[in-house]
Amino acid sequence: MKILVVGGAGYIGSHMVKQLALSNNEVITLDNLSCGYKDAVKYGELVIGDLGDNNVLNQLFNQHKFDAVMHFAAFIEVGESVINPGKYYHNNVCNTQVLLDAMVKYDIKHFIFSSTAAIFGEPQYTPINEAHPQNPINPYGRTKLMVEHMLEDYDTAYGLKSTCLRYFNAAGADPDGELGERHNPESHLVPLILQAASGRRADIKIFGQDYPTEDGTCVRDYVHINDLCEAHSLALAKMQKTGSSARYNLGNGKGFSVQQVIDTSKKVSGKDFNVVITDRRAGDPAVLVADSTLARDELNWSPKFDQLETIIETAWQWEMNFFAQ
Numbered sequence: 001m002k003i004l005v006v007g008g009a010g011y012i013g014s015h016m017v018k019q020l021a022l023s024n025n026e027v028i029t030l031d032n033l034s035c036g037y038k039d040a041v042k043y044g045e046l047v048i049g050d051l052g053d054n055n056v057l058n059q060l061f062n063q064h065k066f067d068a069v070m071h072f073a074a075f076i077e078v079g080e081s082v083i084n085p086g087k088y089y090h091n092n093v094c095n096t097q098v099l100l101d102a103m104v105k106y107d108i109k110h111f112i113f114s115s116t117a118a119i120f121g122e123p124q125y126t127p128i129n130e131a132h133p134q135n136p137i138n139p140y141g142r143t144k145l146m147v148e149h150m151l152e153d154y155d156t157a158y159g160l161k162s163t164c165l166r167y168f169n170a171a172g173a174d175p176d177g178e179l180g181e182r183h184n185p186e187s188h189l190v191p192l193i194l195q196a197a198s199g200r201r202a203d204i205k206i207f208g209q210d211y212p213t214e215d216g217t218c219v220r221d222y223v224h225i226n227d228l229c230e231a232h233s234l235a236l237a238k239m240q241k242t243g244s245s246a247r248y249n250l251g252n253g254k255g256f257s258v259q260q261v262i263d264t265s266k267k268v269s270g271k272d273f274n275v276v277i278t279d280r281r282a283g284d285p286a287v288l289v290a291d292s293t294l295a296r297d298e299l300n301w302s303p304k305f306d307q308l309e310t311i312i313e314t315a316w317q318w319e320m321n322f323f324a325q
């Protein structure tokens, strides 16, 4: 297949590009490099351009007949989305619509969308399945939900088939050591802890130790990047076979607390580092765990890196290889 990966120079996109290319697909990455890195695109062609730029899209779609488009090019910082919502609505919603309209114009029928657990907002129950009410509590989550709604309407009106994959906490790195997580600024727990372990950061701060959880720290569902990518490939195959749109929650179904992630990271890295307890971060639910039964049943998805230790090992290998001084 020929697949356009929008945002293929970012963390999840670059792993996806690799997996698709190694499964004999022809992959083209479109990325404006605002958050991604040129050297993260190890496979296929990289086109530097914006997903909201009609000229770039026209050129790409005239030149190639894509079987599908995968979209990873969203801004993802919850805190920033509260301070600067315009940036989020513009890129995550408006630019995505430009992309979808171009797909309609060029009759490309299959779209895989990176959605998020943030569309559910404060959990009313856990684990969170697809039937959970959708009530995002920040602009980031709202932009993702808006696109999910847009996709429903584009299916009804234009027959554009889509699969929305709601990631819980993507973590870990390419087990070959070729790719990893490189956000700037970094805000995610696992890379921040490993920066503390490698000495690139003075400490790791725990945002709140007074949550109603076993050890008082927040619980999240960490799912390995390769498992997430695998779900995309399975979802695309399924969508092409059935001709139906779908939505799946993707996680391991197991929650780990911030404290457990820190303890496991100390064990995996063999390093001790400073841990500082600070106030809660605004907008953090106590527990976010996925019920991925639907993805397991319908896609035959079965995460292979379901141990926190293995997930952290791959991330640590990346931290050691890539950032070694």
Ligand code: UFG
Residues within 6 Å of the ligand: 076, 077, 078, 116, 117, 118, 140, 168, 169, 170, 187, 188, 189, 190, 192, 204, 205, 206, 207, 208, 218, 219, 220, 258, 281, 284, 288
């Ligand atoms: N945390 C700390 N210290 C840090 C960083 C994070 O204690 O320095 C805690 C957070 O408070 C949270 C947990 O670690 O409890 C995980 O935080 P992340 O920032 O790594 O991830 P989130 O759960 O906040 O966010 C993830 C995705 C978002 C998505 C969200 C869905 O990264 O894109 O899940 O709710 F929106």
